[in-house]
Amino acid sequence: MSRRYDSRTTIFSPEGRLYQVEYAMEAIGNAGTAIGILSKDGVVLVGEKKVTSKLLQTSTSTEKMYKIDDHVACAVAGIMSDANILINTARVQAQRYTFSYQEPMPVEQLVQSLCDTKQGYTQFGGLRPFGVSFLFAGWDKNFGFQLYMSDPSGNYGGWKAAAIGANNQAAQSMLKQDYKDDLTREEAVQLALKVLSKTMDSTSLTSEKLELAEVFLSPSGNVKYQVCSPDSLSKLLVKFGVTQPAAEAS
Amino acid sequence: MECVFGLVGNGFAVVAADTSAVHSILVHKSNEDKIMALDSHKLIAASGESGDRVQFTEYIQKNVALYQFRNGIPLTTAAAANFTRGELATALRKNPYFVNILLAGYDKETGPSLYYIDYISTLHKVDKGAFGYGSFFSLSLMDRHYHSGMSLEEAIDLVDKCILEIRSRLVMAPPNFVIKIVDKDGARHFAWRESIKDDSVVPSA
Numbered sequence: 001m002s003r004r005y006d007s008r009t010t011i012f013s014p015e016g017r018l019y020q021v022e023y024a025m026e027a028i029g030n031a032g033t034a035i036g037i038l039s040k041d042g043v044v045l046v047g048e049k050k051v052t053s054k055l056l057q058t059s060t061s062t063e064k065m066y067k068i069d070d071h072v073a074c075a076v077a078g079i080m081s082d083a084n085i086l087i088n089t090a091r092v093q094a095q096r097y098t099f100s101y102q103e104p105m106p107v108e109q110l111v112q113s114l115c116d117t118k119q120g121y122t123q124f125g126g127l128r129p130f131g132v133s134f135l136f137a138g139w140d141k142n143f144g145f146q147l148y149m150s151d152p153s154g155n156y157g158g159w160k161a162a163a164i165g166a167n168n169q170a171a172q173s174m175l176k177q178d179y180k181d182d183l184t185r186e187e188a189v190q191l192a193l194k195v196l197s198k199t200m201d202s203t204s205l206t207s208e209k210l211e212l213a214e215v216f217l218s219p220s221g222n223v224k225y226q227v228c229s230p231d232s233l234s235k236l237l238v239k240f241g242v243t244q245p246a247a248e249a250s
Numbered sequence: 251m252e253c254v255f256g257l258v259g260n261g262f263a264v265v266a267a268d269t270s271a272v273h274s275i276l277v278h279k280s281n282e283d284k285i286m287a288l289d290s291h292k293l294i295a296a297s298g299e300s301g302d303r304v305q306f307t308e309y310i311q312k313n314v315a316l317y318q319f320r321n322g323i324p325l326t327t328a329a330a331a332n333f334t335r336g337e338l339a340t341a342l343r344k345n346p347y348f349v350n351i352l353l354a355g356y357d358k359e360t361g362p363s364l365y366y367i368d369y370i371s372t373l374h375k376v377d378k379g380a381f382g383y384g385s386f387f388s389l390s391l392m393d394r395h396y397h398s399g400m401s402l403e404e405a406i407d408l409v410d411k412c413i414l415e416i417r418s419r420l421v422m423a424p425p426n427f428v429i430k431i432v433d434k435d436g437a438r439h440f441a442w443r444e445s446i447k448d449d450s451v452v453p454s455a
Contacts, residue, residue: 100336101329109321142323
């Protein structure tokens with residue numbers, strides 16, 4: 001019955017739904033999980049790497065986290081080829097703003113401009129929507145640290161803690177239970193790793209399957225985007241009791 | 251001939267401009283306000299071709315307002331100055347505006363500031379600046395008497411010194427001036443300095 005409306009992104013079904021957009025969200029449900037948590041002194045992003053083949057060589061240290069500008073980073077869940085396009089437009093937008101105003105782009109404006117692009121693909125004919133959800137972590141002088149989540153329909157919202165990708169519902173409800181206001185950044189990292197370890201399919205959490213990135217203010221007052229190295233990530237996992245030390249595990 | 255100048259004091263910025271609308275050898279009007287409020291905490295004082303001046307300052311004003319409506323936050327003075335410079339620079343190689351601008355503003359984080367933007371899109375952050383024939387006198391007087399952290403009284407006194415010098419030394423000195431200030435409470439009209447009354451037109455401010 002709904003077949004007639006499946007092939008067009010631009011047409012509502014009689015029940016008032018846009019199937020292509022819903023299918024895009026379905027596609028994201030199969031991607032690796034990413035979690036973002038806002039703390040009082042920074043924003044934490046963790047992601048699950050889905051790539052498992054030992055033969056695959058990853059060109060960069062991160063495959064889910066991208067720096068958009070000096071003060072904004074994002075985590076991706078969904079079709080990576082689609083995401084690359086959007087990340088590129090986000091970077092262009094950020095630089096274009098700096099060119100106009102000689103100031104860093106406010107985080108929400110950046111998110112909004114990207115979501116406008118996403119929305120366009122749900123309305124203007126013949127195209128499919130982007131199969132990507134984003135978590136944006138950033139800092140600006142007006143609103144401090146911020147975390148935003150966006151979906152293929154072009155919707156976005158500000159969150160204290162959010163999850164996208166596989167099992168995001170379970171992760172979201174765990175975050176809802178365990179999130180407290182006034183978390184420190186370290187506590188946020190701990191919470192994020194804990195939630196990810198419980199919602200991931202694999203039994204043991206290792207640094208090869210994980211990515212951790214943080215946005216915070218350095219002592220000099222500059223915004224810093226820092227990706228956790230595999231070594232220190234392994235140490236963190238042991239420290240927080242999420243995984244066993246390597247010696248004992250083997 | 252045109253005289254627009256301004257300076258930054260302790261917690262405020264002040265700008266003054268002549269109010270003569272001149273064409274060729276004729277004075278059409280002596281109460282033309284050449285200082286426009288960009289938003290609640292920004293003043294844009296402009297000199298140059300009068301059509302360009304009105305068109306361009308209004309264009310900037312409306313864009314600053316649009317930004318505020320779209321984003322819910324105001325532009326900082328620095329951002330507005332850079333935006334203005336950018337618009338002048340893109341127009342410069344197409345159909346240039348002949349306007350020189352002094353942009354004064356007050357921001358919570360940075361306090362008062364003054365930006366000098368000329369018609370070939372030079373942008374400078376300055377403590378004191380001037381445009382037009384009056385600048386020969388106002389710049390020298392401000393060089394002599396300006397110091398950082400001036401009080402409002404001292405600053406207005408200096409502005410009056412400049413106006414007096416212009417009136418006594420400049421051939422075809424404009425008769426009337428308007429003074430506006432911007433501080434933490436916003437941008438506002440401060441005073442007129444009129445030597446002739448233009449009764450035919452009701453003053454706009």
